[in-house]
Amino acid sequence: xxxxxxxxxxxxxxxxxxxxxxxxxxxxxxxxxxxxxxxxxxxxxxxxxxxxxxxxxxxxxxxxxxxxxxxxxxxxxxxxxxxxxxxxxxxxxxxxxxxxxxxxxxxxxxxxxxxxxxxxxxxxxxxxxxxxxxxxxxxxxxxxxxxxxxxxxxxxxxxxxxxxxxxxxxxxxxxxxxxxxxxxxxxxxxxxxxxxxxxxxxxxxxxxxxxxxxxxxxxxxxxxxxxxxxxxxxxxxxxxxxxxxxxxxxxxxxxxxxxxxxxxxxxxxxxxxxxxxxxxxxxxxxxxxxxxxxxxxxxxxxxxxxxxxxxxxxxxxxxxxxxxxxxxxxxxxxxxxxxxxxxxxxxxxxxxxxxxxxxxxxxxxxxxxxxxxxxxxx
Amino acid sequence: xxxxxxxxxxxxxxxxxxxxxxxxxxxxxxxxxxxxxxxxxxxxxxxxxxxxxxxxxxxxxxxxxxxxxxxxxxxxxxxxxxxxxxxxxxxxxxxxxxxxxxxxxxxxxxxxxxxxxxxxxxxxxxxxxxxxxxxxxxxxxxxxxxxxxxxxxxxxxxxxxxxxxxxxxxxxxxxxxxxxxxxxxxxxxxxxxxxxxxxxxxxxxxxxxxxxxxxxxxxxxxxxxxxxxxxxxxxxxxxxxxxxxxxxxxxxxxxxxxxxxxxxxxxxxxxxxxxxxxxxxxxxxxxxxxxxxxxxxxxxxxxxxxxxxxxxxxxxxxxxxxxxxxxxxxxxxxxxxxxxxxxxxxxxxxxxxxxxxxxxxxxxxxxxxxxxxxxxxx
Numbered sequence: 001x002x003x004x005x006x007x008x009x010x011x012x013x014x015x016x017x018x019x020x021x022x023x024x025x026x027x028x029x030x031x032x033x034x035x036x037x038x039x040x041x042x043x044x045x046x047x048x049x050x051x052x053x054x055x056x057x058x059x060x061x062x063x064x065x066x067x068x069x070x071x072x073x074x075x076x077x078x079x080x081x082x083x084x085x086x087x088x089x090x091x092x093x094x095x096x097x098x099x100x101x102x103x104x105x106x107x108x109x110x111x112x113x114x115x116x117x118x119x120x121x122x123x124x125x126x127x128x129x130x131x132x133x134x135x136x137x138x139x140x141x142x143x144x145x146x147x148x149x150x151x152x153x154x155x156x157x158x159x160x161x162x163x164x165x166x167x168x169x170x171x172x173x174x175x176x177x178x179x180x181x182x183x184x185x186x187x188x189x190x191x192x193x194x195x196x197x198x199x200x201x202x203x204x205x206x207x208x209x210x211x212x213x214x215x216x217x218x219x220x221x222x223x224x225x226x227x228x229x230x231x232x233x234x235x236x237x238x239x240x241x242x243x244x245x246x247x248x249x250x251x252x253x254x255x256x257x258x259x260x261x262x263x264x265x266x267x268x269x270x271x272x273x274x275x276x277x278x279x280x281x282x283x284x285x286x287x288x289x290x291x292x293x294x295x296x297x298x299x300x301x302x303x304x305x306x307x308x309x310x311x312x313x314x315x316x317x318x319x320x321x322x323x324x325x326x327x328x329x330x331x332x333x334x335x336x337x338x339x340x341x342x343x344x345x346x347x348x349x350x351x352x353x354x355x356x357x358x359x360x361x362x363x364x365x366x367x368x369x370x371x372x373x374x375x376x377x378x
Numbered sequence: 379x380x381x382x383x384x385x386x387x388x389x390x391x392x393x394x395x396x397x398x399x400x401x402x403x404x405x406x407x408x409x410x411x412x413x414x415x416x417x418x419x420x421x422x423x424x425x426x427x428x429x430x431x432x433x434x435x436x437x438x439x440x441x442x443x444x445x446x447x448x449x450x451x452x453x454x455x456x457x458x459x460x461x462x463x464x465x466x467x468x469x470x471x472x473x474x475x476x477x478x479x480x481x482x483x484x485x486x487x488x489x490x491x492x493x494x495x496x497x498x499x500x501x502x503x504x505x506x507x508x509x510x511x512x513x514x515x516x517x518x519x520x521x522x523x524x525x526x527x528x529x530x531x532x533x534x535x536x537x538x539x540x541x542x543x544x545x546x547x548x549x550x551x552x553x554x555x556x557x558x559x560x561x562x563x564x565x566x567x568x569x570x571x572x573x574x575x576x577x578x579x580x581x582x583x584x585x586x587x588x589x590x591x592x593x594x595x596x597x598x599x600x601x602x603x604x605x606x607x608x609x610x611x612x613x614x615x616x617x618x619x620x621x622x623x624x625x626x627x628x629x630x631x632x633x634x635x636x637x638x639x640x641x642x643x644x645x646x647x648x649x650x651x652x653x654x655x656x657x658x659x660x661x662x663x664x665x666x667x668x669x670x671x672x673x674x675x676x677x678x679x680x681x682x683x684x685x686x687x688x689x690x691x692x693x694x695x696x697x698x699x700x701x702x703x704x705x706x707x708x709x710x711x712x713x714x715x716x717x718x719x720x721x722x723x724x725x726x727x728x729x730x731x732x733x734x735x736x737x738x739x740x741x742x743x744x745x746x747x748x749x750x751x752x753x754x755x756x
């Protein structure tokens with residue numbers, strides 16, 4: 001027993017508690033329950049400054065913290081064994097978080113759970129003005145289908161989620177293009193469905209006449225924990241997944257009707273796959289996931305001739321730092337993307353305002369990318 | 379600050395810790411990682427006695443417990459800030475659990491999460507000899523579809539999961555019967571998919587030629603938290619859900635091809651719905667969810683004439699107690715169910731060996747009920 005140091009910790013915690021009993025005077029008291037709270041729960045809450053407030057019942061704890069966006073915010077002990085507290089104002093968008101109780105990192109028992117950072121855990125959205133892009137509206141809805149299929153490459157069953165657009169089942173003759181869509185590193189095939197709100201974004205775009213109806217296959221190119229590339233992913237997607245989709249769904253099975261995109265590391269994978277298989281894909285998107293340079297085009301004439309769109313996006317706030325995901329220091333992703341046009345490649349660059357390297361940047365990227373897909377070919 | 383009582387608690391905890399440093403000598407050391415662990419995690423583990431072992435990193439905690447099956451088992455502090463410990467041998471089957479850290483009830487960060495007990499939280503299976511009934515095999519697989527639809531009754535969107543059998547998309551002309559399947563109280567429309575392994579049970583039964591292919595709609599008749607009946611459920615299912623399913627899926631829309639069943643409170647709801655609407659249903663199942671008596675039949679001639687199967691099941695271990703769910707004390711569910719036959723109603727009674735009021739009893743009940751459905755009518 002390290003009772004001396006533990007006793008010291010106790011008294012230290014007691015002092016900290018006494019110092020922080022009052023509510024901070026500068027916090028705007030307009031918190032509302034987040035849509036990321038479980039049914040029947042009041043917390044997590046978010047206020048108009050973008051602060052996240054949590055509340056934990058921990059009657060015998062010495063210290064409880066909210067661990068979000070790489071900062072641990074101490075909670076205040078209030079009546080009834082409750083601890084309550086809030087973060088500083090955070091970037092708009094979706095943030096994974098955890099609760100730290102006496103040094104143990106735990107999911108918040110009041111929040112919904114999302115797969116990211118290599119685990120199922122808590123997540124919360126700081127609202128954006130355009131969150132209606134993924135609102136569940138009373139419009140025709142597509143279906144999200146959980147599919148199990150045999151992978152010869154892996155010699156095992158794999159799981160994938162497939163969005164079929166509204167009306168898919170009603171016509172036997174109509175065939176659809178397909179977008180293959182990947183999450184980021186240490187996320188999985190559920191991430192685009194849950195925190196990505198893929199189905200709601202697509203339903204709304206189609207209802208508003210802004211996107212062609214198409215199928216979206218959302219897979220996982222990362223395996224293991226905390227992070228490990230699926231080394232055989234090229235073979236999985238080209239030899240197992242695409243043939244499975246084309247033989248079980250009403251697709252147009254050619255490269256003019258096939259796109260690929262991904263978030264973060266999923267953007268890297270999308271680049272590798274589409275550049276290695278220009279016979280399979282005509283559209284590619286990197287959502288906060290690197291760029292394509294003119295130099296890379298020069299080595300790949302078949303890709304350059306066939307590609308109909310290269311879409312590159314970043315969260316505005318992630319560009320402020322010196323260490324931008326997938327870009328060497330000093331390289332301007334807008335300039336690199338626009339330079340592609342001079343080589344005959346249709347390119348679009350988008351910056352998501354006020355967001356970082358996270359899912360609201362992704363949702364907005366999908367919202368824009370989807371409107372550009374398959375319009376000239378269907 | 380209640381520093382005196384907190385200090386007393388600290389010393390009490392210190393004494394308890396010292397007493398429990400060693401591993402209990404009578405625990406069989408053949409623990410293996412549970413399929414309920416998250417990818418990359420070693421815990422929770424289960425041994426051949428049915429003990430559940432968890433491991434939590436909580437370096438500054440005074441007390442950590444495993445809270446499972448209504449008992450709180452203290453964990454032992456070991457090196458590196460880890461706490462480890464196990465339950466007594468538990469019943470076979472699925473158990474919700476939580477971790478208690480200095481009085482805070484939290485999900486286990488290493489486990490997968492399931493909706494039950496009115497919240498998303500941890501769950502773990504103590505294996506049964508017949509768990510292969512829900513193994514993911516390399517056989518033709520159906521699809522689990524997440525559906526959003528408008529409910530006139532609720533004046534809001536509702537969410538439901540629908541299993542379509544293998545081959546559903548391949549034939550435009552084939553039409554299928556439908557089972558409406560409910561979870562228990564404080565569970566939801568995901569419970570049959572996740573802890574219930576509905577799709578795997580159906581895929582395997584169909585692959586083995588033991589069940590007719592049919593559609594399964596799994597809905598939620600309970601709203602709110604911790605528990606509240608969906609008062610308008612009769613109207614939701616008969617006026618909103620069934621018409622939506624019959625107009626969007628390839629069903630045979632008559633009562634000979636429609637069944638309803640549910641777990642626990644969902645069994646009650648299935649009885650109320652089918653007895654109120656014999657024009658809509660011909661098969662009903664109560665999985666650990668009450669019984670039907672001859673007296674109730676006498677009041678409902680249309681139901682008595684039309685019903686093709688009443689299926690009643692219980693977990694063997696829940697019958698050992700004096701307080702059996704949905705039955706008055708002293709009533710024998712087997713006798714009551716068999717008595718239905720004398721009144722011309724086909725009835726089947728099933729007891730799941732070595733399980734309690736939980737999901738393995740349910741899985742086995744579905745496995746048997748499904749084999750009896752729609753055989754005389756398709």
